[in-house]
Amino acid sequence: MSSDFSLNVQGKVKRVKCQKIIGVARNYLEHVKEMGAEKPEEPVIFLKAPSALTRNGCPILIPDAIGRVDYEGELAVIIGKKGKNIPIDESRNYILAVAAFNDVTARDIQLEAKKKGLPWAISKSFDTFAPISKPVLLKDAGDIDRMDITLKLNGQVRQSSNTSLMIHKVDYLISFISKFMTLEPGDVIATGTPGGVGPMSPGDVVEITVGNSLYLRNPVVKI
Numbered sequence: 194m195s196s197d198f199s200l201n202v203q204g205k206v207k208r209v210k211c212q213k214i215i216g217v218a219r220n221y222l223e224h225v226k227e228m229g230a231e232k233p234e235e236p237v238i239f240l241k242a243p244s245a246l247t248r249n250g251c252p253i254l255i256p257d258a259i260g261r262v263d264y265e266g267e268l269a270v271i272i273g274k275k276g277k278n279i280p281i282d283e284s285r286n287y288i289l290a291v292a293a294f295n296d297v298t299a300r301d302i303q304l305e306a307k308k309k310g311l312p313w314a315i316s317k318s319f320d321t322f323a324p325i326s327k328p329v330l331l332k333d334a335g336d337i338d339r340m341d342i343t344l345k346l347n348g349q350v351r352q353s354s355n356t357s358l359m360i361h362k363v364d365y366l367i368s369f370i371s372k373f374m375t376l377e378p379g380d381v382i383a384t385g386t387p388g389g390v391g392p393m394s395p396g397d398v399v400e401i402t403v404g405n406s407l408y409l410r411n412p413v414v415k416i
Contacts, residue, residue, distance in 0.1 A: 196243045196379075209271070209289065209379035214241040214323055215370055216296055220360050220385025227388050236361045236369050241296070241383070242318035246325060252414040253297055254321045255395055260301030264393050265386035266344035266352045266401040268337065269294035270363060271328055272380040276371050284367035287376060290328035291337055293407040294383045295344075295399060297322035300392070325381070326401070326409040333406070337363055340404035342387060347397055354387030356403075361385075 196211040218237040219225045225232050247253070255262050273289025296317065303316035317323075331337070337356060344352035361369070363384055370376065393399055395415035402408050 196246050209273070211243045211246060211379045211381055212377050213374075214243055214245070214381045214383060215239075215374075216241050216317065216383045217361070217366060217385040221354060221358055221387040222360060223354070223388025224386055224390065225360075227390065232360065236366055238370060238373075239317065240314055241323055242314070243323075245297075245318050245320060245323035247321040247323065247411070249324070249326050249409050249411070251324070251411060252321065253295075253324060253393075253399070253411050254319075254414055254416045256319065256416055259299050259319075261299075261392045263298045263300045263390050264344060264346065264351070264399050265296040265298060265390050266342055266403075267294045267296055267383045267386050268340060268342060268356055268363075268403050268407075269325060269381050269383045270337070270367070272376045272382070273378055275375060275377055276367075277375045279368050279371040279376070281364050281368040284364035285331075287367055288331045288363075289378070290330050291334045291403075291407065292328045293326040293401045293403040293409040294381070295324040295401055295409060295411065296383050296386060297324065324409055324411045326407050329406050335404050335406070337404075341402070343402045344389070345400040346391070346393060351391055352387055352389035354389075356384070358387065359385060
């Protein structure tokens with residue numbers, strides 16, 4: 194799908210193109226524990242291919258014979274202007290919009306890569322492995338530091354948390370990431386998933402709600 198985002202800003206349509214998806218791992222203590230990892234002193238950052246993006250309602254396509262594939266419900270922020278070495282107290286000025294996000298992960302592939310000490314970007318970057326909801330402008334979204342996150346699999350709640358429980362808050366993440374790479378308009382930062390991640394299978398439907406205005410629903414389909 195296209196990696197462009199269209200937003201209505203003060204009555205005008207603003208189009209931005211996603212150049213990179215920056216993921217944050219181990220940013221909720223419950224998820225750290227369920228993965229058998231240690232609480233990170235600094236954010237754990239990885240990249241996910243922009244070509245993995247897909248929209249609300251579109252299928253998550255599971256290739257044959259890749260093993261377990263997991264859902265990971267998250268809050269995503271979309272950057273609105275170029276920034277480098279951004280001070281924490283200015284980070285909020287760089288957010289254009291927010292969205293619900295599913296950091297779909299080929300878990301068996303990821304775990305095998307970790308065992309070998311190899312990068313695991315492939316496990317995150319299959320086509321359609323980055324479903325994202327319709328973006329909502331930051332000013333219209335509510336308090337992103339205190340948003341409920343709920344993921345349902347076939348109508349059953351699997352993840353239920355709040356962004357207030359992030360180990361590293363959104364403003365710090367933006368500042369930290371900008372020390373190492375320039376943030377560009379349209380870049381997506383997926384801020385991490387809470388506990389409760391688990392497998393999904395063809396025929397399943399995954400729904401993610403973040404706050405009062407962000408909603409994402411995708412069926413799972415085998416290819």
